Amino acid sequence: MTPLLQLDAVTKRFGGLCAVSAARLEVQAGHTHGIIGPNGAGKTTLFNLITGIYTPDEGAIRFEGTNIAGFRPNQIAARGIGRTFQNIRLCRDLTVLDNVRMAYDVRLTSSTWSALLNLPSHRREEQRSIEGSFELLKAFGMDAMAGQLAGGLPYGLQRRLEIARALALKPRLLLLDEPAAGMNSAETLRLMEFLRWVREHFDVTLVLIEHHMKLVMGLCDHITVLDFGVTIADGTPAEIQGNRRVIDAYLGEEVEA
Amino acid sequence: MVGAFACLLLVSLVPLPFIVALLAVMVITAVLGALIERVAYRPLRQAPRVSAIITALGCGLVIQNTTLSLSPYARPMPRLFESRTFEFAGVTLNSLQLFIIGVSGVLMLGLDFVIRKTDWGIALRATASDRATVPLMGVPVNRVISLTFAVGGALAGAAGVLYSQAYPVVGAAMGALIGWKAFVAAVIGGIGSIRGAVLGGYILGVVEVTTVVVLPSTWRDLIAYSLLLVILIFKPNGLLGSAAQQKV
Amino acid sequence: MPTPRTLGSSVAGCRWALPVLAASAFLAALLHQQWALFNGYTEFVLITAGINIILCASLNLVNGYMGEFSVGHAGFMAVGAYAAGLLAVKILPGATPVWAFPLVVAFGGVIAAAIGFLLALLSFKTRGDYLAIITLAFLMIVKSALENIPFTGGPRGLLGIERLTTLPQTVAWVIVTLWVIRNLVYSKFGRGITAIREDELAAGAMGVRTREAKILAFVVSSFFGGVAGSLFAHQLQFINPATFDIIRSTDILVMVYIGGVASLTGSLLGAVLVTVLAQLLQPLGTWRAVVMPLTLVFLMLFRPRGLLGLREFAWLLPGRELLQRIKEKSP
Numbered sequence: 134m135t136p137l138l139q140l141d142a143v144t145k146r147f148g149g150l151c152a153v154s155a156a157r158l159e160v161q162a163g164h165t166h167g168i169i170g171p172n173g174a175g176k177t178t179l180f181n182l183i184t185g186i187y188t189p190d191e192g193a194i195r196f197e198g199t200n201i202a203g204f205r206p207n208q209i210a211a212r213g214i215g216r217t218f219q220n221i222r223l224c225r226d227l228t229v230l231d232n233v234r235m236a237y238d239v240r241l242t243s244s245t246w247s248a249l250l251n252l253p254s255h256r257r258e259e260q261r262s263i264e265g266s267f268e269l270l271k272a273f274g275m276d277a278m279a280g281q282l283a284g285g286l287p288y289g290l291q292r293r294l295e296i297a298r299a300l301a302l303k304p305r306l307l308l309l310d311e312p313a314a315g316m317n318s319a320e321t322l323r324l325m326e327f328l329r330w331v332r333e334h335f336d337v338t339l340v341l342i343e344h345h346m347k348l349v350m351g352l353c354d355h356i357t358v359l360d361f362g363v364t365i366a367d368g369t370p371a372e373i374q375g376n377r378r379v380i381d382a383y384l385g386e387e388v389e390a
Numbered sequence: 391m392v393g394a395f396a397c398l399l400l401v402s403l404v405p406l407p408f409i410v411a412l413l414a415v416m417v418i419t420a421v422l423g424a425l426i427e428r429v430a431y432r433p434l435r436q437a438p439r440v441s442a443i444i445t446a447l448g449c450g451l452v453i454q455n456t457t458l459s460l461s462p463y464a465r466p467m468p469r470l471f472e473s474r475t476f477e478f479a480g481v482t483l484n485s486l487q488l489f490i491i492g493v494s495g496v497l498m499l500g501l502d503f504v505i506r507k508t509d510w511g512i513a514l515r516a517t518a519s520d521r522a523t524v525p526l527m528g529v530p531v532n533r534v535i536s537l538t539f540a541v542g543g544a545l546a547g548a549a550g551v552l553y554s555q556a557y558p559v560v561g562a563a564m565g566a567l568i569g570w571k572a573f574v575a576a577v578i579g580g581i582g583s584i585r586g587a588v589l590g591g592y593i594l595g596v597v598e599v600t601t602v603v604v605l606p607s608t609w610r611d612l613i614a615y616s617l618l619l620v621i622l623i624f625k626p627n628g629l630l631g632s633a634a635q636q637k638v
Numbered sequence: 639m640p641t642p643r644t645l646g647s648s649v650a651g652c653r654w655a656l657p658v659l660a661a662s663a664f665l666a667a668l669l670h671q672q673w674a675l676f677n678g679y680t681e682f683v684l685i686t687a688g689i690n691i692i693l694c695a696s697l698n699l700v701n702g703y704m705g706e707f708s709v710g711h712a713g714f715m716a717v718g719a720y721a722a723g724l725l726a727v728k729i730l731p732g733a734t735p736v737w738a739f740p741l742v743v744a745f746g747g748v749i750a751a752a753i754g755f756l757l758a759l760l761s762f763k764t765r766g767d768y769l770a771i772i773t774l775a776f777l778m779i780v781k782s783a784l785e786n787i788p789f790t791g792g793p794r795g796l797l798g799i800e801r802l803t804t805l806p807q808t809v810a811w812v813i814v815t816l817w818v819i820r821n822l823v824y825s826k827f828g829r830g831i832t833a834i835r836e837d838e839l840a841a842g843a844m845g846v847r848t849r850e851a852k853i854l855a856f857v858v859s860s861f862f863g864g865v866a867g868s869l870f871a872h873q874l875q876f877i878n879p880a881t882f883d884i885i886r887s888t889d890i891l892v893m894v895y896i897g898g899v900a901s902l903t904g905s906l907l908g909a910v911l912v913t914v915l916a917q918l919l920q921p922l923g924t925w926r927a928v929v930m931p932l933t934l935v936f937l938m939l940f941r942p943r944g945l946l947g948l949r950e951f952a953w954l955l956p957g958r959e960l961l962q963r964i965k966e967k968s969p
């Protein structure tokens with residue numbers, strides 16, 4: 134079976150620094166895939182390469198069989214890859230609803246002229262965008278705050294909104310960059326339930342970067358370990374927990390404890 | 391512009407030797423620079439960047455138009471300097487030109503040294519790159535920024551004096567065009583690089599003068615700004631500027 | 639939602655308020671054309687205010703909604719003014735019939751928009767200070783080119799333009815401008831443009847077609863900048879390159895930032911305020927040029943986003959009833 138996402142010997146250099154070197158990654162459709170590794174291992178860079186924010190110097194990134202290396206971020210998003218950011222990047226001065234709508238809008242097709250002249254076809258589409266985005270917010274339990282500015286939400290809800298925004302793309306692949314950052318263990322547990330619900334309800338394949346081992350081990354079907362930009366291990370959670378190189382590089386006492 | 395006017399005012403009140411006048415003017419414009427920073431910029435430190443640009447523009451207009459209202463006509467500037475002409479290897483230079491080149495050279499080398507080597511210079515560059523963390527490291531950010539504006543003001547004042555010696559007419563509008571040109575030179579060289587700014591200034595100067603020699607003088611701006619456009623198309627961060635890598 | 643209804647909020651919420659207001663403004667302008675309700679001076683100020691509203695709203699699209707800092711708007715105005723002026727004076731000799739004047743004005747807008755398109759291409763790679771400088775360079779190049787081309791009359795300018803800018807024509811263009819820009823900013827394209835201001839990178843990753851959004855913002859902005867220039871040329875009947883200098887750009891910037899960024903109501907207010915203030919301060923002579931920027935500096939200190947920054951009178955917003963209905967349906 135061809136994987137949903139396949140990174141083939143992808144390399145990215147910044148000046149002399151090789152942030153990602155010949156990285157391999159295969160994500161199967163329907164799986165939840167964890168990416169772990171010490172700080173500075175190139176995990177976020179990998180996400181930036183997949184979503185087109187950086188262009189790889191070498192290698193291919195295949196999504197559903199098409200090499201998307203060199204595509205612009207919006208083209209990749211439109212093909213069905215959504216993401217969140219490590220440091221939340223919402224449009225703070227836009228309302229919660231408009232944050233979701235900007236992603237929902239990828240599927241709208243009305244022309245520039247119909248928008249400038251506010252023609253009926255365009256108005257109907259805008260109504261669909263409002264209704265669709267509102268539905269999504271409702272599913273996330275955030276419809277009551279649709280009119281508030283995103284920047285004014287508490288931290289936890291901002292994280293949640295960022296996931297909602299990414300899902301508004303109706304992606305087949307959702308990349309989550311440290312979704313549990315800044316959460317205590319009770320909150321992390323709730324996040325795990327939430328992500329399970331997302332996975333089922335939206336029928337989406339998840340890839341997450343995380344440091345919380347409980348979350349990664351409890352949620353993921355498959356784990357890839359990066360260190361200094363190199364893939365050092367790849368396997369099921371059980372295989373990773375038993376892998377000597379991984380324990381040396383990173384997990385160490387956490388796994389033994 | 392203020393520099394030139396302050397100089398005019400000073401020398402018309404008290405006869406001063408040139409160097410003293412230059413230094414006095416630099417002190418005055420330094421104080422003015424620090425004052426503007428304190429009143430108009432410091433409260434905006436947290437505000438969107440555009441507000442600071444607009445305030446800068448506004449302050450410039452206030453100063454310029456105040457001067458214009460007080461002195462609507464351009465005035466002649468007395469020569470503070472006896473000019474002698476030399477001929478050297480077929481190039482005619484007068485002592486005034488040499489002097490201007492000399493003073494600007496000394497000031498530029500001094501500034502480059504200060505910014506690279508002194509504590510203040512390091513603090514300044516640190517502040518520019520990360521305003522949030524630097525105060526936590528014990529750097530008095532407010533004082534560093536005030537000092538920066540003072541130094542900037544002093545140098546602009548010196549430029550005003552030198553300019554008024556080279557082109558001995560002083561008018562309120564003289565600063566505006568030069569101010570924009572300074573900005574252009576900084577951009578050609580790359581914002582955040584003193585060496586780039588010097589290089590940019592020389593390139594702009596040479597291009598303008600050459601244009602005037604070859605074509606009617608009205609073409610000067612056209613050529614200069616087209617050059618700027620071309621440079622920015624190929625080097626979006628200026629000649630010596632480094633591309634800021636955005637943290638994602 | 640049971641909110642207490644004051645007179646203000648019910649007027650603000652009325653969907654007919656805007657069309658009625660626009661229609662009555664146009665009607666008043668027509669009546670004036672017929673029976674000269676205002677004296678010549680008032681008419682001049684009203685037309686100037688109208689042109690300023692067009693300039694201010696269109697610049698707000700790039701500087702307010704998209705968050706760039708363009709200082710080149712006077713350049714688009716110049717292109718529009720010269721394009722329309724040359725068309726009317728040199729290419730189509732003889733008197734321009736009144737019905738053809740809107741076409742002449744639109745021609746100015748189209749030429750300006752074509753140049754706006756080129757500038758938008760340059761905005762793909764550069765942002766912030768550097769883009770500001772590019773717009774400055776554009777302004778200087780336009781001004782300098784006009785001075786050096788004999789066809790445009792050189793530094794002495796273009797004479798003999800007919801006085802065709804009437805009050806009804808101006809009001810009509812103001813309404814068209816505000817209507818089109820309002821449609822744009824509250825459409826999917828407008829959300830993209832605003833998202834670029836907020837976070838260009840995240841916007842791209844969320845599927846916003848950032849390049850198309852930038853092109854659209856620049857093209858629409860420069861089109862109406864050109865329209866304003868055409869009207870201006872046919873109001874003063876004489877234009878020269880020096881009219882369109884950095885000072886004029888600064889004036890428009892002042893209006894935008896006094897009125898408020900990313901607010902069409904703000905642009906309307908800012909443009910009218912600055913126009914009226916400029917007339918009231920006339921007796922101050924050159925001190926007027928001190929008062930205006932000083933006002934701007936104080937405004938930035940106390941209200942950095944302008945009087946109505948990011949706010950809008952509710953009746954400008956489309957699709958509000960729908961949103962209200964959805965909210966009422968949900969518990």
